[in-house]
Amino acid sequence: MTATTAPEAALGVLPRADGSAKYSHAGYTVTASVSGPIEAQRRDEHAYEAHVDVVVRPAAGVGGTRERHLESILQSTLAQIILIKNFPRSLIQIVLQVEDSPENDYVNTKLVQASLNFAIMPALIQTAVLALLSAGVPMRATLTATAVAMAHRDGAKKTIVDPTPRDIETAQSVHVFAFTSRDELLLAESEGDFTVEEWDDVCETAKKVCCHSAPAKEGMAMVLDDEDVGGPDMRQFLRSTMKSKVDADLHWK
Amino acid sequence: MATDLPLVLPGETIDATLIPSSQKHPLRLGPGLRHIPPSDIVPTAAGQLITNPVKNSMWIEYNSNRYTPSQGDIILAQILRSTGDFYLCTLSPHTAPATLPHLAFESATKKTRPVLQPGQLVASTGKADGLGPIGVSPGSPGGCVFDVSLGFARRLLMARSREEGGVGVLEMLGGEEGGGLAFETAVGRNGRVWVGSESARTVVVVGRALQETDRGGLGMEGQRRLVKKLVRDMR
Amino acid sequence: MPREAEPSLNEKQFVTQALQENLRLDGREFDQYRPIELNFGDQHGVADVTLGKTRVLAKATAEVTVPYTDRPLDGIFTIATELSPMTSPSFEVNRPTETEVLLSRLLEKTVRRSGALDTESLCLVAGEKCWSVRVDVHVLAHDGNLMDAACLAVVAALRHFRKPDTSMAGGVLTVYTPAEREPVPLSWLHSPFCVTWSFFGEDEGEMAVLDATWLEEQVRVGSCTVSLNKHGEICQIAKLGGTPVDAVALLQCTSVALTKVKEFSDLVDRRLAEDLKRRDKGGFMAELRAENDR
Numbered sequence: 001m002t003a004t005t006a007p008e009a010a011l012g013v014l015p016r017a018d019g020s021a022k023y024s025h026a027g028y029t030v031t032a033s034v035s036g037p038i039e040a041q042r043r044d045e046h047a048y049e050a051h052v053d054v055v056v057r058p059a060a061g062v063g064g065t066r067e068r069h070l071e072s073i074l075q076s077t078l079a080q081i082i083l084i085k086n087f088p089r090s091l092i093q094i095v096l097q098v099e100d101s102p103e104n105d106y107v108n109t110k111l112v113q114a115s116l117n118f119a120i121m122p123a124l125i126q127t128a129v130l131a132l133l134s135a136g137v138p139m140r141a142t143l144t145a146t147a148v149a150m151a152h153r154d155g156a157k158k159t160i161v162d163p164t165p166r167d168i169e170t171a172q173s174v175h176v177f178a179f180t181s182r183d184e185l186l187l188a189e190s191e192g193d194f195t196v197e198e199w200d201d202v203c204e205t206a207k208k209v210c211c212h213s214a215p216a217k218e219g220m221a222m223v224l225d226d227e228d229v230g231g232p233d234m235r236q237f238l239r240s241t242m243k244s245k246v247d248a249d250l251h252w253k
Numbered sequence: 254m255a256t257d258l259p260l261v262l263p264g265e266t267i268d269a270t271l272i273p274s275s276q277k278h279p280l281r282l283g284p285g286l287r288h289i290p291p292s293d294i295v296p297t298a299a300g301q302l303i304t305n306p307v308k309n310s311m312w313i314e315y316n317s318n319r320y321t322p323s324q325g326d327i328i329l330a331q332i333l334r335s336t337g338d339f340y341l342c343t344l345s346p347h348t349a350p351a352t353l354p355h356l357a358f359e360s361a362t363k364k365t366r367p368v369l370q371p372g373q374l375v376a377s378t379g380k381a382d383g384l385g386p387i388g389v390s391p392g393s394p395g396g397c398v399f400d401v402s403l404g405f406a407r408r409l410l411m412a413r414s415r416e417e418g419g420v421g422v423l424e425m426l427g428g429e430e431g432g433g434l435a436f437e438t439a440v441g442r443n444g445r446v447w448v449g450s451e452s453a454r455t456v457v458v459v460g461r462a463l464q465e466t467d468r469g470g471l472g473m474e475g476q477r478r479l480v481k482k483l484v485r486d487m488r
Numbered sequence: 489m490p491r492e493a494e495p496s497l498n499e500k501q502f503v504t505q506a507l508q509e510n511l512r513l514d515g516r517e518f519d520q521y522r523p524i525e526l527n528f529g530d531q532h533g534v535a536d537v538t539l540g541k542t543r544v545l546a547k548a549t550a551e552v553t554v555p556y557t558d559r560p561l562d563g564i565f566t567i568a569t570e571l572s573p574m575t576s577p578s579f580e581v582n583r584p585t586e587t588e589v590l591l592s593r594l595l596e597k598t599v600r601r602s603g604a605l606d607t608e609s610l611c612l613v614a615g616e617k618c619w620s621v622r623v624d625v626h627v628l629a630h631d632g633n634l635m636d637a638a639c640l641a642v643v644a645a646l647r648h649f650r651k652p653d654t655s656m657a658g659g660v661l662t663v664y665t666p667a668e669r670e671p672v673p674l675s676w677l678h679s680p681f682c683v684t685w686s687f688f689g690e691d692e693g694e695m696a697v698l699d700a701t702w703l704e705e706q707v708r709v710g711s712c713t714v715s716l717n718k719h720g721e722i723c724q725i726a727k728l729g730g731t732p733v734d735a736v737a738l739l740q741c742t743s744v745a746l747t748k749v750k751e752f753s754d755l756v757d758r759r760l761a762e763d764l765k766r767r768d769k770g771g772f773m774a775e776l777r778a779e780n781d782r
Contacts, residue, residue: 014543014574014628014629015468015541015629015631016541016576016629016630016631017318017574017629018317018318019317019318019319027530029529029530031545031574031628033574033628035319035347035573035577036319037321037348038319038347038348038577039347039348039349053573055572055573055574055581057572057574057626059534059547059626060547060549060622060624061549061622061624062568081263081264083287083297089349090348090349091577093573093577095572095573095574097545097572097574097626097628099529099534099536099545099547100529100530100531100534103531103666133262133263133299135317135319136285136298136299136300136315136316136317136319137298138263138285138287138297138298139263139264139297139298140263140264140297141263141264142262142263142264142299180264181262181263181264181265182264238262239260239262242260242262242299243260245299246260246299246300246301246315248470249300249315249316249404249470250300250301250315250404251419251470251472252408252418252419252420252470252472253301253314253419343493346492346493347491347493347577347578370497371497372494372495372496372497372500373496373497373498374496374497374498387498395497395498395501395505396498396502397498397499397502397503397506397513398496398498398499447498453502453505453506453509453511454509454511456502456506457506457511457512457513457515460513461513461514461515483515486515
């Protein structure tokens, strides 16, 4: 099946969790639940701030070191934007369940040991942020994230936003970026061979996708941006998703 | 009204013209906002920015499920266990227990303090004042407690919940549409509503009406239809 | 991890009191299920079951591996159930609870031991190569009756699943990638489903209720899970502790269970047919399948 290009999200999909979101983009589908602030276990308890616990669960197979690595990156990223000092000695738990990831039709994968792809990180971050917003957990800022691959095609360098597994396989390097709503770079993870100039290029492209200043007219903006940078306007997407949630919650006003 | 006031996301800058500037009172910030000295006011939750120029206050209106304790809130707590001088009670699932002194109930002394069993419900204010146990007096029915979202509980607690909060189910159930059902309720800000009645059937109908109004986001007309349907099914 | 919240005394008393008056808190009949939804993902082998507020996702996968030495002619089939903190914060990663153990045991007995999947068909080269089929069950939300929802999800996922096509020529085994050859379905023998009864009241299964919610499960005095297929062949009956139940009442339960299982079976068939239609835009799939048959 063809991967969806436009990001899609639904909030509050799990009625028993405090906050939840289902997000799909570029073939990845992730569901997240947020519980908190709740009682922390003694070993996770911090005297002055909340403990942020991130659990990443692959769709098939048991999680391994790759998942633990992703969890630790996400944990430190999300702890930056959640106002953890507001809830000392408590726990904010974020569980990310991968439902679907794009398959490479040209390779048969080994599956018992799940190996989550590096490029799934933007989807994980975006789902976590949406779930946190849906739970109403106090936050310093929102995040938008994207993955960009740098490939050499026919002697020319090419940046690919939201690369497919096939793109990643043939790419020189893959980069994941997350920017806060104040245009600050919060996360930059890279894999592969690249030069400093290349990284600057890629960073610039990612910034365009993540931080495009949203014009007032919604529908128009989406169309224009697609032509501009070859990726969706993430910030506008976040805003319109939240707008529909808040409108539904406050219909009685 | 819903479209007039702006949607804000965490970390966005609030338009300075929207911040009320009355000289009489100091500016009061409600839920969902934080003050970064010297003069920045930043939202911390996604919701609608509400301002009240008369009281010189502003807050973010949003709905959520997890109750964060705050002073003066009326809540329905559940007794976990009793220690020497305190009851330990839960306000919401999976959170650390809150303490409620045995002597916090009105005119309670060492001899007259209420004896509560684990699992019993008690109404309380956020200042650890016990208002009284719920649904335990010998003659009255035990009733049942239903979980609703925090926003819905706030709407039920509004002084004029029909006009301001847009909740009319309870009035309808007790009035013409519901055929005058007899029941009593107690609403806690922690998202729990206790419903008591002589008839178990009434409790079920009231509980379902509340939960479905909350979950379905029903307007006045929707609530009227729901009440009529539930009362019809009941017979 | 924080302990699971207990229902209040009022709730516990009221649930039983209401049942005595023939009432359930959500207004259902005693033998009525909550609305069931079954959806398939974009990939083959992903089934998402929603039963009221309970939600279970099952994903089937396959890979080539070496068969067990004591069963050289059989493939490997495993069902993995792990309850994550998403189900409830009281579940901890890598620390199985009783709920989790019971769930995985029952799924094992219902689906694996009943021979729903023909494991011999998974064998590629006797004693050397075979398919290992694995189903991962993810419980996204738990509002009671995990058993029935999980079983439905597992069966639906396996029937929806397609494994890569293989061929044997001159002692060389070739596994084709999806780009080379359209993957093929598993060899499926019968579809068992679980139906769980919950018992209430002092007297030997005085009141029996289907599809209990989480609150009802906390209050019940016993439960019984019957697994059977639409032909009425019973795979297993599990009655783990609780108050004793009259044998006649239990027989009554199994006959009602059969009508429910027929409904489940129809639901899975219907949704699979709809999904096939959705994928088969412009008759392209039929063309591919014809090639594979030759």
